[in-house]
Amino acid sequence: MNFSVLGINFRTAPVALRERISFAPLAVPAVLLRIRDEFPDLAAVLLSTCNRTELYAAGARVEQYEDRLTDLLLEGAGQAERDETKRHLYRKIDIGAAEHLFAVASGLDSMVVGETEILGQVKQAYALAEEVHTSGPLLAALFQNAFKTAKQVHSLTDINRGRVSVSSIAVEFAEKVFEDLGSKTVLIVGAGETAELSLKSLIERGTRDVLVINRSLERGRVLAESYGGQALPFELLDEYLPRVDIVISSTGAPHIVIGAKAVRRAMEARRGRPVMLIDIAVPRDVDPSAGEIKNVYLYDIDDLRRVADENMLHRQEAARHAWRIVKDATAEAAGLFGNAELRDLLRKIDDYGRGARDAALKKALGRQALAELPEPARESIRALAQRIVNSMLELPREAIKRAAKNGQWEDYARVTGDLFGFGRAEPEEQDDNQDGKKQA
Amino acid sequence: MVYAEIIIAVFSILLCALAAAVSLRRLTRANGGADAGALMLTGSAAVLLSVLLAIRWARAGRFPAFGYFEVLSLYALTVLVSHLYVSLRYRMRGLSLILAPYATIVLLLASTGILHPLASAPEAGRFWIIMHVCTAFLAYAFCTTAGVLGVAYLIQDHNLKHKRLVATFRMLPALEALDHRMARHIGAAFLMLSLAVACGVRLVHMRGDGMEWAADPKIVATAVTWGIYAILMHMRGGGCRHGRGMAVLTLVGLLFLLFSFLGIHLLAESAHDFILLGKSGLS
Numbered sequence: 068m069n070f071s072v073l074g075i076n077f078r079t080a081p082v083a084l085r086e087r088i089s090f091a092p093l094a095v096p097a098v099l100l101r102i103r104d105e106f107p108d109l110a111a112v113l114l115s116t117c118n119r120t121e122l123y124a125a126g127a128r129v130e131q132y133e134d135r136l137t138d139l140l141l142e143g144a145g146q147a148e149r150d151e152t153k154r155h156l157y158r159k160i161d162i163g164a165a166e167h168l169f170a171v172a173s174g175l176d177s178m179v180v181g182e183t184e185i186l187g188q189v190k191q192a193y194a195l196a197e198e199v200h201t202s203g204p205l206l207a208a209l210f211q212n213a214f215k216t217a218k219q220v221h222s223l224t225d226i227n228r229g230r231v232s233v234s235s236i237a238v239e240f241a242e243k244v245f246e247d248l249g250s251k252t253v254l255i256v257g258a259g260e261t262a263e264l265s266l267k268s269l270i271e272r273g274t275r276d277v278l279v280i281n282r283s284l285e286r287g288r289v290l291a292e293s294y295g296g297q298a299l300p301f302e303l304l305d306e307y308l309p310r311v312d313i314v315i316s317s318t319g320a321p322h323i324v325i326g327a328k329a330v331r332r333a334m335e336a337r338r339g340r341p342v343m344l345i346d347i348a349v350p351r352d353v354d355p356s357a358g359e360i361k362n363v364y365l366y367d368i369d370d371l372r373r374v375a376d377e378n379m380l381h382r383q384e385a386a387r388h389a390w391r392i393v394k395d396a397t398a399e400a401a402g403l404f405g406n407a408e409l410r411d412l413l414r415k416i417d418d419y420g421r422g423a424r425d426a427a428l429k430k431a432l433g434r435q436a437l438a439e440l441p442e443p444a445r446e447s448i449r450a451l452a453q454r455i456v457n458s459m460l461e462l463p464r465e466a467i468k469r470a471a472k473n474g475q476w477e478d479y480a481r482v483t484g485d486l487f488g489f490g491r492a493e494p495e496e497q498d499d500n501q502d503g504k505k506q507a
Numbered sequence: 508m509v510y511a512e513i514i515i516a517v518f519s520i521l522l523c524a525l526a527a528a529v530s531l532r533r534l535t536r537a538n539g540g541a542d543a544g545a546l547m548l549t550g551s552a553a554v555l556l557s558v559l560l561a562i563r564w565a566r567a568g569r570f571p572a573f574g575y576f577e578v579l580s581l582y583a584l585t586v587l588v589s590h591l592y593v594s595l596r597y598r599m600r601g602l603s604l605i606l607a608p609y610a611t612i613v614l615l616l617a618s619t620g621i622l623h624p625l626a627s628a629p630e631a632g633r634f635w636i637i638m639h640v641c642t643a644f645l646a647y648a649f650c651t652t653a654g655v656l657g658v659a660y661l662i663q664d665h666n667l668k669h670k671r672l673v674a675t676f677r678m679l680p681a682l683e684a685l686d687h688r689m690a691r692h693i694g695a696a697f698l699m700l701s702l703a704v705a706c707g708v709r710l711v712h713m714r715g716d717g718m719e720w721a722a723d724p725k726i727v728a729t730a731v732t733w734g735i736y737a738i739l740m741h742m743r744g745g746g747c748r749h750g751r752g753m754a755v756l757t758l759v760g761l762l763f764l765l766f767s768f769l770g771i772h773l774l775a776e777s778a779h780d781f782i783l784l785g786k787s788g789l790s
Contacts (some may be wrong), residue, residue, distance in 0.1 A: 229672060243667060243676060246684035339750030341682055362750035364667050374672055 070205060071129050072164040073136060074114075074121030077178055080155035087144050087152055090115040092191065101139060101200045106132050110203025114171075114192040114209065116185070118178055123168060125205040133158065165209055172213040173220040174227065175389055181226035181382045184218045209400060216396040218283060223319040223392065225385040229378030233371040234264040236378070237345045238272055241313055244343050244364055249273030254311040256280050256304065256325070257318030258290045261347045261368075265315050271296060278311060280304050282318070305329050309336035315345045316352040325351040331360055347371075412480055413464060419487050420456040428452050508566050509622070515559040516580070516621055522552035523583075531610040534604075534674040542678070542776045545603035546594055549587050549610070554616075556584040567625045569633075572640040574598065574626035579617030583610050583769075585648035593652060595686060599677035605655050630675035639706035646699035647768060650736070653692035653760030660754035686750065689757055690743045697736040704733060724775035728767035735760045 075088055090098060095113050095185075102111045109126040111488040122136060137156065141149045159167050167176070172189045174181045193210045196202040202210070221227050230236045245251050253274050257263050258281045266277065277296025280303065281287030299307060307312070308329055318324050326343070330353075334342065344365045346353040351367055358365030364473065428449060433436055437448070470479035483489075513715050518738075533542065536698055560580060563571035571577040591604045659679050666676040687757035707726075742748040771777060 092762065228677070237671075240667065240670075243663065243679075243681050244683065246681045247686065337749075338747045339752060341750060359670075366670065370670050374670065377672070 070125045071160045076119035096199045109207045112196040124434045169393045172217040181260045196243045220389045224388045234268045238268040251312040252276040253313045254278045256316040259317030262315045262317040308333040313343045317347040327354040327357040330357040403421045424456045519552045519555045523611040530604040542600045553587040576620035583613045585644045588651040589648040598731040599680045642699045643703035649692045649696035650764045656689040657757035680707045725777040728771045731768045
């Protein structure tokens with residue numbers, strides 16, 4: 068065994084434990100260098116995000132170093148904390164570790180299945196290891212396979228399509244209404260938390276012009292200033308409605324705040340330029356009949372949640388297809404582990420065949436009936452013997468190679484060893500023994 | 508030469524059909540690259556059509572815009588080029604879904620006339636004929652593209668109104684982008700249509716036909732179409748109208764254009780029948 072992952076993530080431990088074994092990007096190189104200094108024969112990559120910290124290590128003695136690596140990662144924590152954190156660590160080896168790496172890079176092990184940020188984080192972790200020369204050839208091959216697998220997962224499945232949070236879905240709709248969010252004006256009505264999340268998502272997409280209307284002008288001003296916007300008194304809502312492109316409303320008022328008539332008047336003034344109304348309030352702030360007006364796109368909280376749920380379901384269905392891709396990639400990568408042993412076993416099979424052929428030829432050509440054959444005839448017999456051995460061993464060789472590719476290497480290697488008697492007497496010796504038994 | 512034309516025509520149709528299939532397949536698959544594939548196929552079809560029309564030009568010794576094979580092939584070529592320009596220049600994806608099937612149908616119709624005898628063209632005013640034809644076909648291309656953008660707008664509007672995050676929602680551009688491009692194409696179409704009409708008037712003057720042409724059905728239909736696009740221009744430019752209503756009117760404009768371009772010749776005899784759909788041709 069020569070590849071393992073040792074780690075902790077959001078599934079196995081709460082954030083209070085995860086933060087004890089968390090490393091900022093600037094601190095990662097120092098940790099890797101410590102590992103390199105203490106274990107010169109070990110290659111390592113350290114991935115540390117808000118949801119996981121994982122150490123990927125490759126080397127002949129990686130299993131022996133596990134305790135020390137764990138201590139190194141938990142350096143600085145007290146004994147009680149270490150013991151508690153260790154209980155939440157997980158460890159995977161060889162094929163299992165490779166599959167885990169591919170799944171992590173593809174976003175299949177993420178809190179939001181299919182998210183793409185993790186791939187960038189894995190790439191960054193690998194790049195940091197390369198910078199300090201701790202990655203090594205096996206890890207290099209595995210991580211490149213992981214990136215390739217992640218790319219396939221994201222391009223061949225729907226796993227990252229469709230947003231799954233209410234605020235990002237609102238933005239997704241906005242991006243299909245407006246070409247350039249940066250030139251649009253957003254009006255926040257009410258200073259609720261969800262409205263602010265949606266505003267943040269819009270700001271990330273380039274929106275700069277922000278107006279805030281709130282019953283409490285002071286509270287509105289605080290919100291507006293934090294986004295470089297302007298606060299307005301509530302009485303100016305109808306006046307400003309024609310001037311804004313996106314309205315996010317979450318007042319918590321028990322009645323309708325934006326009526327259909329006001330929206331209709333605003334649309335006449337806008338001459339058909341589209342407007343998007345996001346009503347996150349319960350009870351609703353915007354008159355539902357406003358959504359029937361031409362060029363008005365109204366979304367309430369139920370609409371956004373329904374889409375979020377549909378997208379999440381879709382992602383989960385896509386995850387099944389994505390896992391098939393990861394499994395296939397893992398099977399292909401399995402050869403990276405079995406390569407040396409595979410070559411050794413195939414060589415042993417060839418040696419066995421050669422030994423059996425030589426023993427049989429020696430015996431046959433030594434008999435009186437064939438001893439006097441001319442050399443061309445003897446050569447033909449030797450060639451025949453070689454062809455027989457080749458055709459008999461061809462199927463087992465191919466089966467071994469396929470097994471290595473399909474992740475069944477260990478089973479096939481053990482059975483092959485038993486069948487051919489590797490580790491027992493050589494075929495020539497066995498043949499003599501057989502003769503001895505017959506004579507007896 | 509004729510066999511070369513047939514082979515090239517067949518390949519053009521196949522490429523457009525393949526582009527349509529690739530775009531439609533994208534409705535069911537998560538394949539971001541399919542749009543690039545569809546664009547490459549339509550681009551290749553455009554190249555083949557150019558070669559085809561060049562061969563025709565060489566064979567006929569005149570600009571290839573007479574007889575319905577040439578007319579429809581030239582129309583398909585200008586539409587494909589306009590689509591490629593919009594898709595690449597403005598990074599508008601997903602329009603192949605509408606335009607590739609349309610181009611395929613046009614080329615299939617064109618192919619039914621490939622073996623017809625070469626139509627003759629009037630000798631007088633050859634330069635102005637070429638100018639008239641070129642500006643007219645550019646107008647047809649811009650009108651058609653504007654219509655395609657209008658269809659895309661209505662589909663996307665439907666998706667957004669009904670909160671449907673279906674494949675077309677993701678494939679098609681934002682409403683505002685479609686609205687802007689639609690307006691630009693209406694403007695370009697109106698300009699080209701006006702120039703085509705102006706060249707036509709010049710031709711009539713050169714031939715000395717005078718007022719006979721004023722009552723020609725084709726001319727009347729074209730005048731109505733020009734008027735519709737003038738109204739569209741006014742509504743969008745001066746009136747600043749946007750949105751769903753404009754998309755619907757753009758489609759109405761396209762229907763009128765197709766009627767004045769092709770349909771009129773099925774209903775009435777026209778001295779302007781260069782398409783030769785069985786009525787009297789150009790003298």
